[in-house]
Amino acid sequence: MPNPNDLDPSRSPLAFFGADLRRHRENADMSQRDVGKSVYCSGALVGYIETAKRFPTQTFAEACDKLFGTDGSFGRLWELVARCALPSWFREYPEFEAGATAIRTYQAQYMYGLLQTEDYARAQLRMGRHEDLEAAVEARMDRQRVLTRANSPEIWVVLDEAVFRRRPADDSVVRAQLQHLLDYRYDPKMVIQILPFSAGIPTSADGSFNLLTMDEGADFVYSEGVGTAHVMAHPDEFKQASFRYDLLRAAALSPEDSAEMIASLLEEL
Structure with missing residues (x-):
């Protein structure tokens, strides 16, 4: 799995979603496993989403808003992710x-x-x-x-x-x-x-x-x-x-x- 630090959040809505998830998780001093337990998924999935290797579901985005108190920002970003057209860098x-x-x-x-x-x-x-x-x-x-x-x-x-x-x-x-x-x-x-x-x-x-x-x-x-x-x-x-x-x-x-x-x-x- 690539290091999240190596990913450019500006390359796509999916990458931005992953970077934002990682930022909020680290600010909350939580591990990927901690987030997974809170939003009812595996820690591995959280890691995959942070590295733009999985698409989050709408339920996941809404659960993140509730967990981090982000007033629907993950839900709004999910709408962009769900309709994104990935450019030529998409190799995964x-x-x-x-x-x-x-x-x-x-x-x-x-x-x-x-x-x-x-x-x-x-x-x-x-x-x-x-x-x-x-x-x-x-x-x-x-x-x-x-x-x-x-x-x-x-x-x-x-x-x-x-x-x-x-x-x-x-x-x-x-x-x-x-x-x-x-x-x-x-x-x-x-x-x-x-x-x-x-x-x-x-x-x-x-x-x-x-x-x-x-x-x-x-x-x-x-x-x-x-x-x-x-x-x-x-x-x-x-x-x-x-x-x-x-x-x-x-x-x-x-x-x-x-x-x-x-x-x-x-x-x-």
Whole structure:
């Protein structure tokens, strides 16, 4: 965990919230564990929020106002945090991913990172012309450790058919990737669906997004643009995105039919 002293509170509302929480906690001569006990969460979560590695919930913010007597300032700041768009410095997404109990993702163009084989990841990342390709591949593979931990999250993946039609590598790499997907066919914590072209225009025509349900901290929606990462943690926004995701799942092929389609594509190769 990074030292809070190393964080710049001006870089985002989330970082400012964390810095302000730390300031009030230290002024009250309280430890992170003390604050956690007072607001009914773990001391570790308090530390994560102070270092901008977790989004606080509205309940947490209101509890901090009550604890420190701050007359609603944490609650008002939470409104900014919940609607913040994190800039390019946001590199801690894997930490958020590792703290999730459930992940729902829709991928419109590329294979979901947590499901990529190493060779497929290398082929895709090569297209982005990374200065250090192998470091980028290693980082992507490292993210996948979340799948093998004891309390791994439940994951629901909807892949647009375009993911399979746009192939970044030679047939041998694609075959291995398709077989890798089929290996999850009966995994109790993984569901994979394909949204076929025949389903028409998807309800998320504006692109891919992830929904993360957190063990501690606020649930949030994560998406990426050109050089930016966008996070929405307001409950209303999360609810709206969840409904959109449910529509995608409903329009997609069933998990069984999706596996059959993947097997058919594999046979074609």
